[in-house]
Amino acid sequence: MKVGLFIPCYINQLYPQVGKATLELLERLNVDVMYPLGQTCCGQPMANSGYEYESVGSCNNFVSNFKDFDYIVTPSGSCAYHVKKHYDIIPQTDDVVKVRENVYELCDFILNVLKVKNVGAKFPYKVGIHKSCHGLRGLRLGSCSEKVTEAYSYIGELLKEVSGTEVIELTRADECCGFGGTFAVTEEAISVKMGKDRIKDHLDNGVEVITATDTSCLMHLEGLVTRNKQPLKILHIAEILNSVN
Amino acid sequence: MSHSKAATIFNKDEKKVNWHDKALWFVRHKRDKSAHSVKGWEELRNLGHGIKAHTLSNLDTYLIQFEENAIKNGVQVHWAADADEHNKIVQSILKAHNAKKVVKSKSMLTEECHLNPFLEANDIEVIDTDLGERIVQLAKEPPSHIVLPAIHKKKEEVDVLFQEHLGTKPCDGDPQYLTGEARKHLREKFIQADAAITGVNFAVADTGGFVVCTNEGNADMGVHLAPVHIACMGIEKLIPKQEHLGVFLRLLGRSATGQHITTYSSHFKKPRNGAKMHIVIVDNGRTEQLSRPDFRASLHCIRCGACMNTCPIYRRSGGHSYDSTIPGPIGSILSPGKDLKKHSTLPFASTLCGSCSDVCPVKIDIHTQLYKWRQIITKETPQPFIKKTSMKMMGNIFSKPSQFDKVGKVARWSLRNLPKGMINSKPNVWGKARDLPLGPKESFEDWYKKRNKDEQ
Numbered sequence: 001m002k003v004g005l006f007i008p009c010y011i012n013q014l015y016p017q018v019g020k021a022t023l024e025l026l027e028r029l030n031v032d033v034m035y036p037l038g039q040t041c042c043g044q045p046m047a048n049s050g051y052e053y054e055s056v057g058s059c060n061n062f063v064s065n066f067k068d069f070d071y072i073v074t075p076s077g078s079c080a081y082h083v084k085k086h087y088d089i090i091p092q093t094d095d096v097v098k099v100r101e102n103v104y105e106l107c108d109f110i111l112n113v114l115k116v117k118n119v120g121a122k123f124p125y126k127v128g129i130h131k132s133c134h135g136l137r138g139l140r141l142g143s144c145s146e147k148v149t150e151a152y153s154y155i156g157e158l159l160k161e162v163s164g165t166e167v168i169e170l171t172r173a174d175e176c177c178g179f180g181g182t183f184a185v186t187e188e189a190i191s192v193k194m195g196k197d198r199i200k201d202h203l204d205n206g207v208e209v210i211t212a213t214d215t216s217c218l219m220h221l222e223g224l225v226t227r228n229k230q231p232l233k234i235l236h237i238a239e240i241l242n243s244v245n
Numbered sequence: 246m247s248h249s250k251a252a253t254i255f256n257k258d259e260k261k262v263n264w265h266d267k268a269l270w271f272v273r274h275k276r277d278k279s280a281h282s283v284k285g286w287e288e289l290r291n292l293g294h295g296i297k298a299h300t301l302s303n304l305d306t307y308l309i310q311f312e313e314n315a316i317k318n319g320v321q322v323h324w325a326a327d328a329d330e331h332n333k334i335v336q337s338i339l340k341a342h343n344a345k346k347v348v349k350s351k352s353m354l355t356e357e358c359h360l361n362p363f364l365e366a367n368d369i370e371v372i373d374t375d376l377g378e379r380i381v382q383l384a385k386e387p388p389s390h391i392v393l394p395a396i397h398k399k400k401e402e403v404d405v406l407f408q409e410h411l412g413t414k415p416c417d418g419d420p421q422y423l424t425g426e427a428r429k430h431l432r433e434k435f436i437q438a439d440a441a442i443t444g445v446n447f448a449v450a451d452t453g454g455f456v457v458c459t460n461e462g463n464a465d466m467g468v469h470l471a472p473v474h475i476a477c478m479g480i481e482k483l484i485p486k487q488e489h490l491g492v493f494l495r496l497l498g499r500s501a502t503g504q505h506i507t508t509y510s511s512h513f514k515k516p517r518n519g520a521k522m523h524i525v526i527v528d529n530g531r532t533e534q535l536s537r538p539d540f541r542a543s544l545h546c547i548r549c550g551a552c553m554n555t556c557p558i559y560r561r562s563g564g565h566s567y568d569s570t571i572p573g574p575i576g577s578i579l580s581p582g583k584d585l586k587k588h589s590t591l592p593f594a595s596t597l598c599g600s601c602s603d604v605c606p607v608k609i610d611i612h613t614q615l616y617k618w619r620q621i622i623t624k625e626t627p628q629p630f631i632k633k634t635s636m637k638m639m640g641n642i643f644s645k646p647s648q649f650d651k652v653g654k655v656a657r658w659s660l661r662n663l664p665k666g667m668i669n670s671k672p673n674v675w676g677k678a679r680d681l682p683l684g685p686k687e688s689f690e691d692w693y694k695k696r697n698k699d700e701q
Contacts, residue, residue, distance in 0.1 A: 007689050007690075009643065009649065009653075011689065012653070012688050012689045012690055013653040013656060013657055013684075013685075013688050013689075014657070014660075014682045014684065014685065015682065015685075016685050016687065016688055016689040016691075016692055017685075019689035019692075019693075020689065020692065023693075035690075035693050037646075037690065037693075037694070038646035039646065039690070040642070040643040040644070040645075040646055040649040041643040041649075043643065045639060046636050046639055046640050046643075047616075048597060048616065048619070049619070049623075049632070049636055050593070050619035050620055050622055050623035051623055051636040051637075051640065052620050054636050054637055054639070054640030055640060055643075056640075057640055057641070057643060057644025057645075058640070058643040058644060060644075061643070061644060061646065086616075133596065133597070133598035133599055133600070134597075134599075136599075137598065137599035137600065137602070137603055138599060144600070144603055145277060146277070146555065146600055146603035146604040147287065147603050148280055148281050148283070148286035148287055149287065172270070175557055175600075176557045176596050176598035176600065178557065178596060179596065180595070180596030180597065180598075181596075183593070183595070183596050184675060185674045185675055186249055186593060187248070187249045187252060187558070187593070187594060188249070188253075188674050188675075188677060188678070189249070189252055189253040189256040190249075190252050190256065190558050190561050190562055190594075191596075192677075192678040192679065193256055193259070193262060193561050194557050194558075194561065194596075195679075197266070197561075219682060220679065222680075222682070223675070223679030223680045223681065223682075224678065224679050226679075226680040227678060227679055227680045
């Protein structure tokens with residue numbers, strides 16, 4: 001099983017520690033994982049802003065980087081969802097179809113492909129899960145509060161097995177944080193208000209660390225927490241699952 | 246005004262935003278409780294979706310069937326291609342009956358057609374009889390929500406409004422007193438009315454009958470007292486059979502307010518002895534929307550308002566920020582079909598979180614349609630120069646890994662070395678309320694290359 005690691009553009013440049021944690025975690029789980037050089041972006045920022053046609057170069061670069069892998073794993077539900085849902089703007093060659101089928105968000109891959117629940121991590125903190133929307137309602141990485149289905153959460157299942165971690169229930173289980181790509185800037189007032197409200201929910205319920213499958217949501221929340229000097233730590237799920245010492 | 250500008254103004258009063266958000270979240274929560282008490286909820290949604298898709302695919306047949314049956318029942322049926330024709334038809338019916346005073350129960354279609362100002366300009370008094378509608382009518386405002394038209398108003402504001410228009414005493418916003426006074430005021434109007442106008446929630450093709458849902462019984466009060474009943478409906482309100490009401494009435498009440506069923510589901514079929522009944526069937530852009538495969542499903546909408554209650558943006562920007570008859574997520578996919586330029590910012594008033602699609606009782610893929618409208622809007626309406634160029638630049642940078650690497654280096658250096666005041670200066674909208682991450686010295690790719698070299 002050959003696994004290609006996709007590190008989203010903003011993680012590559014701004015949060016390399018999330019990429020490192022993802023790679024180390026997969027290696028620790030004995031995955032034959034490789035990071036093909038020359039990665040950029042999945043194309044989502046342009047496409048979600050209405051400029052899908054400007055994202056074609058990114059899509060092609062993505063496919064050429066990953067066409068030879070059995071699985072593509074990424075620490076981002078949002079990017080994985082974008083590849084799956086919106087790569088219909090480029091011709092559907094065998095390579096494109098294969099890449100779209102085999103791209104996985106990290107927790108999904110660990111739980112459902114590797115079939116591992118306990119990754120051997122230790123993290124003695126009260127953790128609040130921010131259920132990033134594209135992973136939740138796009139990839140269905142968990143049940144959402146709107147639909148009448150059985151309750152499940154991939155990230156929750158993995159966190160449950162982490163030694164010392166207490167997962168905290170929130171008042172609003174899966175409300176959006178307000179990041180939304182360029183929305184964060186074009187609808188600044190609402191974006192900030194949504195983020196503040198999410199953070200308040202975590203604080204009110206005694207959370208010490210907010211985690212998620214997506215660093216994009218976390219960057220937005222961290223930006224607010226840092227600016228407002230709030231007593232919260234923000235970590236990507238890969239960083240928690242990779243805490244072994 | 247763009248949605249974001251209106252939203253920024255709404256957000257100047259954070260306490261009011263919190264109150265508005267909580268009021269609507271409460272309704273969403275009630276909806277959750279009542280939906281989760283139905284075992285086959287997702288099946289019901291599938292059925293609702295399927296029946297609507299089928300009906301829209303055979304709309305011509307069902308419309309004609311409906312008309313034939315309605316005529317058999319003794320109802321007069323009128324067809325209106327657009328809002329203007331609709332208004333004129335209503336006016337001509339009123340004129341024929343010499344009707345000067347009209348009571349109207351809730352109808353988003355007549356809002357869409359701007360019927361009230363049209364009739365008022367023709368010396369006809371129109372009174373909205375739904376309490377929320379009456380409140381916004383007195384305030385000379387459009388409804389801010391399709392089920393809860395005055396949800397943006399606090400009871401204290403209603404108190405002041407009623408003092409001015411209904412001569413009530415100051416009461417500190419006592420809801421019981423205020424509704425009691427509204428009731429007295431409306432009863433008088435019901436008794437005086439020469440004609441009653443209602444909307445239509447569901448029109449049944451195989452019987453020619455239709456159903457109007459209200460929680461206040463105001464449709465019945467109006468219709469039963471006035472000698473003329475005019476029901477106005479969009480062409481998409483049809484369902485093929487009476488039995489399909491069993492699906493839609495269950496979905497509607499729960500999705501709208503968390504009630505098992507709306508308090509009054511009033512079935513109308515034929516005029517009572519001596520009275521007249523008219524139905525006005527309106528297109529007003531609907532067939533055009535039907536012709537767009539990507540957006541056709543927006544016509545499934547049963548106007549429950551659940552997408553508004555769940556939308557984190559709607560809750561924090563208020564219905565008026567959308568500046569369209571139907572606000573919120575569903576409005577943001579319907580309105581661009583009517584006037585792309587005017588409503589061009591609405592599909593961007595979303596994080597594409599998808600909550601609207603999952604809460605929708607008839608499974609409209611709202612967030613996917615928002616995404617699709619965005620692609621059309623950037624091509625067909627003028628876009629800010631800066632947005633267009635920056636997207637082109639990003640597209641280019643991301644196409645070429647070497648360029649991405651270079652730009653990344655500069656960005657990281659800047660974040661690490663430039664003073665915070667400069668980073669968060671005005672052009673950086675992000676930095677107004679949020680910090681940016683500190684730029685790390687090496688990117689992930691730098692680190693990975695180095696690690697592999699060290700290992701060799």
